Amino acid sequence: MSLPQLNVYRRDRLSRTLITLAGEIDLETAPLVSASLCACLYEGVRTIDVDLTAVTFCDVSGLNAFLRTSEQATRAGGTLRLHHPPRSLRRILTLTGCVFLLNGRPASTGAGTPASQSPVPQPPAPLSAGPR
Helix, strand or coil: CCCCCEEEEEEEECCEEEEEEEEEECCCCHHHHHHHHHHHHHCCCCEEEEEEEEEEEECHHHHHHHHHHHHHHHHCCCEEEEECCCHHHHHHHHHCCCCHHHHCCCCCCCCCCCHHHCCCCCCCCCCCCCCC
């Protein structure tokens, strides 16, 4: 089987990270997206900006990866923001009511565990580079 058609680039700056994705985000590559984003949270990054300029396709498995990470970031007192999504993903975001991902979800301030004391996600499991 061929390798996933997605490249992930990361640039850190203090507690903020820019993740640039290039290629297709689908059922096969969404775990790579999730692992890359969760690694940021695990390492203490609280603001994750995701540049989607070079993404040519993103299905609902990619959207789910972004939603899960956004929720984890919010619980940890941070935000996840999507930038320059392709037209197809922007449409999915609009239809599903997930446009907040374009602006970032503010940290929780409601009742319950304060965001600063929320558990940090566990490190992602290693991805297998071998054939399936």
